[in-house]
Amino acid sequence: xxxxxxxxxxxxxxxxxxxxxxxxxxxxxxxxxxxxxxxxxxxxxxxxxxxxxxxxxxxxxxxxxxxxxxxxxxxxxxxxxxxxxxxxxxxxxxxxxxxxxxxxxxxxxxxxx
Amino acid sequence: xxxxxxxxxxxxxxxxxxxxxxxxxxxxxxxxxxxxxxxxxxxxxxxxxxxxxxxxxxxxxxxxxxxxxxxxxxxxxxxxxxxxxxxxxxxxxxxxxxxxxxxxxxxxx
Numbered sequence: 001x002x003x004x005x006x007x008x009x010x011x012x013x014x015x016x017x018x019x020x021x022x023x024x025x026x027x028x029x030x031x032x033x034x035x036x037x038x039x040x041x042x043x044x045x046x047x048x049x050x051x052x053x054x055x056x057x058x059x060x061x062x063x064x065x066x067x068x069x070x071x072x073x074x075x076x077x078x079x080x081x082x083x084x085x086x087x088x089x090x091x092x093x094x095x096x097x098x099x100x101x102x103x104x105x106x107x108x109x110x111x112x113x
Numbered sequence: 114x115x116x117x118x119x120x121x122x123x124x125x126x127x128x129x130x131x132x133x134x135x136x137x138x139x140x141x142x143x144x145x146x147x148x149x150x151x152x153x154x155x156x157x158x159x160x161x162x163x164x165x166x167x168x169x170x171x172x173x174x175x176x177x178x179x180x181x182x183x184x185x186x187x188x189x190x191x192x193x194x195x196x197x198x199x200x201x202x203x204x205x206x207x208x209x210x211x212x213x214x215x216x217x218x219x220x221x222x
Contacts, residue, residue, distance in 0.1 A: 033210075042117075042200065042212040043156070058209065090155060101146070102210060104155040 002026055004105035006091050012111045013081050021076045021108050023091030031094045032074040033058075033102060034066060036087040043090065049074055081112045115139045115211035119201050124219045125191055133186045133199050133216045141206015147175050147186045148200040150215065156200055160186070188218070196220045 007022045025032065030051045035043040035058075045058030049068040063085060065077045074093075078085055089108045094100040116138040125131040137145070144163040148156035162168055162177035162184060174187040188195055198215040205211060 035212075040214055042214040043202075043210075044212070045209060048209075059211075101158050101161060103158065104148075106155050 004091055004093055004103065006089075006105040006108050008108060009106070010109040010111075012113065013078075015082055015112055017081050019078045019081055019110070021078075021089055021091075021110070023074045023076070023105060024072050025074075025091075025093045025105075026072065027093060027095070027103075028071060029093035029095050029103075030071070031100075031102075032068065033092040033094075034064070034074070034076045035090045035092065036060065036085075037090060037107075038087050046076065046089075081110075083112045086110060086112045115203065115205060117201055117203055117211055117213035119199075119213040119216045121214070122217045122219070124221060127191055127193060127220055127222050129191050131188045131191060131218060133188070133201075133218070135184045135186070135201035135213060137182050137184070137201070137203045137213075139203050139205045139211060142179060143204040143206065143208055145175075145177055145184050146202040146204070146210070147173075147184075148202060150198045150200060152197070159199075191220050193220050193222070 004025045033048045034046040037043045044060050046064050047066040049055045052071045091105040092102040094102045119135045147159040150156040160175040167176045172189045177184045198217050200215045201213040202210045
C-alpha cells in the first residue's frame with residue numbers, strides 16, 4: 001500500500017504558467033486536504049474536500065483551485081503562477097471525514113520564477 | 114483567526130529529556146495533535162489529545178490542559194534520530210487543523 005503519492009516531486013515554473021499538482025491516495029479516505037508550508041509560517045490549509053464531489057476553501061485559497069471527481073484523486077491547480085506561490089505543497093487525507101487523524105503525502109517543492 | 118505558539122528551536126543531549134510547549138487560542142477546540150517532521154520529509158503523526166491529561170506512547174508523551182490552552186510534548190531518552198521539527202496542531206470548532214510554525218529539535222552527541 002503506497003498511502004498518499006504526490007507528483008511532481010519538485011518543479012520550477014515560470015510566472016504566469018498554469019500548473020497542476022497531483023495527489024492520489026489508496027486508503028479510501030473520505031477527506032483530503034492541500035497545505036502549503038513556508039519557513040516560519042508552518043502549514044497553512046489551501047483547500048479541502050470532505051468527500052468526493054465536494055470542496056471547500058481553507059485559510060489561503062486565492063490563486064488555487066481544486067476538484068474531487070473521485071475518492072482517490074485531489075489535484076491542485078495554479079491557474080497563473082506567481083512567485084509568492086513558491087512553497088512546499090503537502091497533500092493529506094483522513095478517514096472518517098474531518099474528525100480523524102490526517103496523514104500526509106511526501107510533498108511537492110514548487111519554485112515560481 | 115487561530116494563534117498557536119511554540120518555541121522556534123531547542124537543543125538537547127542524547128539520552129536527555131526535552132519538553133516542547135505549545136499554547137493556543139482558537140475558535141472552538143476539537144483536539145490537539147503533535148506531528149514530527151524530518152527535514153525534507155512529510156509530517157508524520159505522533160499523538161492526539163482531546164481530554165485533559167497525559168497520553169504516553171513509548172518514549173513520547175503529550176499533555177493537554179484545555180482550560181489553560183496549553184499542551185506539551187515530552188521526548189525521553191533522546192536519540193540522534195529524534196532531531197526533527199515538531200509541529201503542534203489544533204483542530205478548531207470547524208474541524209479545521211491549524212498548525213504552529215514548528216519547533217526544531219537538535220540532538221547533540
